[in-house]
Amino acid sequence: MSLASPFHGLSAFPPTPADIHGRVDTQALCGLLERLCEAGVASIGLLGSTGIYAYLTREERRRAVETAVECVNGRVPILVGVGALRTDHAQDLASDAEAAGADALLLAPVSYAPLTQDEAYEHFLAVTKAAKLPLCIYNNPGTTHFTFSRDLLQRLSAIETIRAVKMPLPADGDLRGELAALREKTDLAIGYSGDWGAGQALLSGADAWYSVIGGLLPRTALALTKAAMAGNGEETHRLDGLFQPLWDTFKAFGSIRVIYMLVEHLSLGRAELPRPLLPLGSADRQRVLDAARPLIAQETGQPHQSLL
């Protein structure tokens, strides 16, 4: 798999601008995607967790994919999140994404009743039968509460179209050990989410950064990605330090609340959090703005007057 694959480098996960009823604002979505294409991200992770896939209907998810395919127009591969509680619904979403022209799928084992390892395996297998696109395993225990065993990842990697995994940061911090263990058991491309650990993950040899902030500030995220993938620890740590106050707000408030606030603050469109999620209060908003200010300056190459 070449570095031009959707599973290597910076995969930017944009928010999905929508109104309070979950109706996607296709124009604002296009605007966000344009920024990602112009910055030159390696792939776009449409309808990820930050892209509120879990809160949107099948119809709105189809509208979002069709919009993205049209706007991006082949410039950057598009991964589409097709997670759903029911296997048949996930199959429908995968089939919709394929029909709309997506390049790859991202599938999380969304659950209500906790799933067994075998149930997750059969769920993934069923979705790969519904659409032939390359698939990335969306390993996101913070939202799905499902834990993949390494044996399950190995079994899944034997399914022809399953090509990649998006991992959470390891609890013990041992990225090199985890990467070595996974590479021994699978031939999956291995990327990480958890923006605050991405620089270290890439320095440790990970293939991709599945990035929340990359969906909003792609140039700065790309600079960090390139520095880390080139093994430039000094520049990686400098940029990571610049991001640190924002990572702290991600941890304190949840990245989704921070990102949706910043979309509107950067005048990139109206992006309502799906209720029950609530906008941040004014003190928390101020903390986010203070944390974001130097990053916005870095992103645009100059102080962002509207924000300062």
Added chain:
Amino acid sequence: MSLASPFHGLSAFPPTPADIHGRVDTQALCGLLERLCEAGVASIGLLGSTGIYAYLTREERRRAVETAVECVNGRVPILVGVGALRTDHAQDLASDAEAAGADALLLAPVSYAPLTQDEAYEHFLAVTKAAKLPLCIYNNPGTTHFTFSRDLLQRLSAIETIRAVKMPLPADGDLRGELAALREKTDLAIGYSGDWGAGQALLSGADAWYSVIGGLLPRTALALTKAAMAGNGEETHRLDGLFQPLWDTFKAFGSIRVIYMLVEHLSLGRAELPRPLLPLGSADRQRVLDAARPLIAQETGQPHQSLL
């Protein structure tokens, strides 16, 4: 609130018979509800977790409630689970349940992005504005991964129509301490789920048992409820002991997989687990049958020939 309220005594949670596509079998549902009415349970918990509410569409959930109201015909109060990821969807479900003639609502803070305490509060408040039925807080961290603080329960109990809470068994086992603390802070009726701890919860003074097995074997569950609520520890422990092997299979396999297998085995209808959930394998099925055999004999007053 009298003992005839839907929030005191045995609240039986039936499974929802449905086909593999999530289409509810209204005739089989009626048959299950008839057994509960005949046994004389205090209330019916329709579309609880075991009732696969999370996996059914709004349309199918409406069909289930309409069917139940018609079959039960006022003999037993019906609580309806109206949980949904989006607040507006939960409001729609609550409004549908009220229009169909339900007696009370059961609301779990279903989440994908983890919710704050304030977000859960506003979610509940919004649902109480959409339907005026008495509401039971469905505190089920095993599926929702949301933890209610006691302060939040206190705030919620001040909302006029919020009358009860369905609690998980306390991790430290201190039922009396928890009941005393909750009664000091709220005037909610307090019931417990977690079938294996229900006898002890009722002996400790809980108001209700929100029971999975009560949805399938109501007479035996009712005998345990009555013994425990009368303070008869000896009979409670005898019946609890009879249930113990089945509780062990609930813990080992998840109660939902055990119950859906038993529905078909008792010839009570066709009840497919919603995929990705899978039926138990043959060794596990045998263990469930062995555990259930003495209970079925107890329930029917004689050995259940078709099973033995």
